[in-house]
Each structure stands twice: as C-alpha cells, then as structure tokens.
Amino acid sequence: MIQLHCTQKLYAKLPVNTQGRLPNTRARPVAANDPAESLLSGWHANLVTLQRRNCVLFVHSATRFPVLLTCLTKPDFAELDYHFQDGLMNTLLKAGANQAQLDAAANALTPLHCDTQCNRSVQGTLNHMKQDLDHLLWYDQLPITDLAPYSASAWLAERPCMAKGVKGCIWPVRAMLALLDSANQSPHLPASDV
Template sequence: MIEIHCTKKLLARLPVDEQGNLPVSKTHGALPTVPGQLSPLSGWHANLLTIQRRNCVMFVHDTTRFPLFIASLKKPDFANLEYWFEDALMNTLMKCGATALQLKKVGHALQRLKMDSQTDRSVQGSLNQMGQDAGFMLEDCKVDEILGYGLAANLAQRPCMIKSGKDALWPERDFLALLESLPEQGAAPNPRTVQPTLPENVTSMAGFRYRKDRYH
C-alpha cells in the first residue's frame, strides 16, 4: 500500500472506509496491493486547496518533497483520487524527464492508497509552502484549464529546505534518484501504467491521455 497522510480538511472530503481505503473505481479498477507491505513509493502528505473557488489537491512526498498537483476536482473525483494520484504521478514524472525504465519501476511499485491523518510538521510545512507557491503561479491563468503536471514539475525543480537537515532537498533530483534505487523487477505491474516494450523507432500513444475539459 501507499500511505497518504491527509490534512483533516482533505480527509473530510474523502469517502474512505474504517481502514482508510477509497472505494474501488468501477471505471478504472483497483491498483494492486501486497498485504502487510508498504510500497517503496509510500509516504506522502496531501492537502485540499481552494484556488479560484476550485478544489485542488497538493501531494508532497515525505522524504524527497516531490510534489503532485491535481486541479479542479469535482465531488465524484474525490472517490477516484487513487486514479488521479496515479495519473498525476506518471505524467509529472514524464514532465521531469523520467526515463522509460524509471516509469516502469513506478508502474511496478504502484499500489492502493491508504489515507490517514498522521501528519509530520516538517513535511506539512513544505506542503503548505508549495500550496502557496501554486496559488501565486496560477494568478494569471485559469485553474480549471490546466492539468497541473507542468506546475508540479516546476515546483519540483526548486530547492526545499527542511528543519531536520542542513542541506536543501531537490525534489526532482532526489525522487528520480529514489526511482533509480528501485529494483527493475517487483510486484506484478499495474497494466494501466506499464506498456509493452517496443522497438526504439516506435512510439506508443497508450500513455498519453486527452481529456476535453483539461489540458496543459
């Protein structure tokens, strides 16, 4: 599983069960789960932001401070937050120049999300700062006309200071380094994110998604 430490404001919007699990999407199915085992991608904080009267969710990875930004969520989208997390993670990594092998490792490591309210002050501080920065970055554009991948990738390229460390974290560099450290083979890959190996001169469009109401 992948643990997501949510603010009370966000958790109140999520239709989770007593174990902190979101309902299985009838459209997208469920991510795999390894009972009693955390995914190497586990450990994120998440907060609900209101930007231009739209509901947005910001995620920050605990150890690297790598951010994800999901814009303009409607009520049904909160039940499908597992899908939107996966979508934001894969597409933001592509914006950051992740290699095909790194994306494949992510596909192997993706598991179901488990939501809780256990937050860390240091990570919470980074989450709040990135949320404020996102609001400033969106002042000159409409939040309901963006996907958020580029915004998150931009935030990932900035240094992030933490209270417990002398050196700054560089979210993009540090998260990609985390992916490099993962084994090439892991749990059964998620078929929604891992595509068959193709010849170098062939490009698959399976990983690209077009939605009429969201772009950029």
C-alpha cells in the first residue's frame, strides 16, 4: 500500500471507506490486497485552489518529489488513485527517468491508504511549492487550464527543498530517481512455492 497523509481539507473531499481506501475503480489493481508498505509509500497531499480550481499537490516525504493534479471535479476525487498513478508516472517521464526507473515505479504502485496524520516539515514544502505555482501562473499570466501539470511537477522537482533533520538540501528529482534505482539494485528473492 502507499500511505497518503492528507490535510483535513482534502480528506473531507475524499470518499474513503473505514480503512481509508478509495473506491479504486480505474487504478492499477496490482497488489491491491497486499498490506505491506510500498517502496513509494509516504506521501503528503493538500487540496489547493489555483484560480478558483481544485488542485491536489502531492509531495513524497523522503524525496520531496511533487505530483500536481489540476482542475479536479467531484468525480475525480473518487478516482484519486488512478489520477495519482497517472500523474506520478508521467511526471517521472518528464523528469527524465529511464526505463528501469519507470519499471521500478510501476511495480511499486499500489492503491492509496489515506489518513490525516501530517508532518509539519513536509507541509512546509507543500506550502512553498504552492507559492511557486502561484508565482508561475501570475508571472506567465497563464490560466490554470493551460498549465501542463506533468511539466509543472517536473519543474517543481528541479528546485531544492529543505527538510527538518537533513543537512543541506534535497533535490527531489535526484532523490526520487536514486530511490527507484535502489529498488533495481536490491536482490530479488525467489518466489516461494504455494
């Protein structure tokens, strides 16, 4: 499972069940019943309003890698699993991930498990990225409907981020690609006989 820590504002819009799962109608069903944490687990998300449109900004806790979803409607919140998976894979593609890294990400995709536990350091990164998006839209005089969310996410991922307890800064693209490379380097255990 991929743990998603939502702000209260976003969580109120999600049609989650008592276990914190979304309906998952179009999302990739691989390992849907696997309770283990995925390599990609540990995301924070916030519902942000850009030019009066609902958008969701995701940030990976360890790498600070962002995924932006824009112009969401009520039915889109029920399909958040699908939109997140699509946004992540396309942002990785825009950020220059190679095929092995894309395969590692695709293999680690599992349904989201939502809760409202948040880390203030990651929320600070979310707020900073939202301000960067506001500035981008204002400076380029760009309507939110014309913003390419995958390219905007890759643009945000090229900016250094500070994190509590980390010396120096984190470069989100480098950190995420290194995480995906670590999945490719780990030894594969043989499957047990069933």
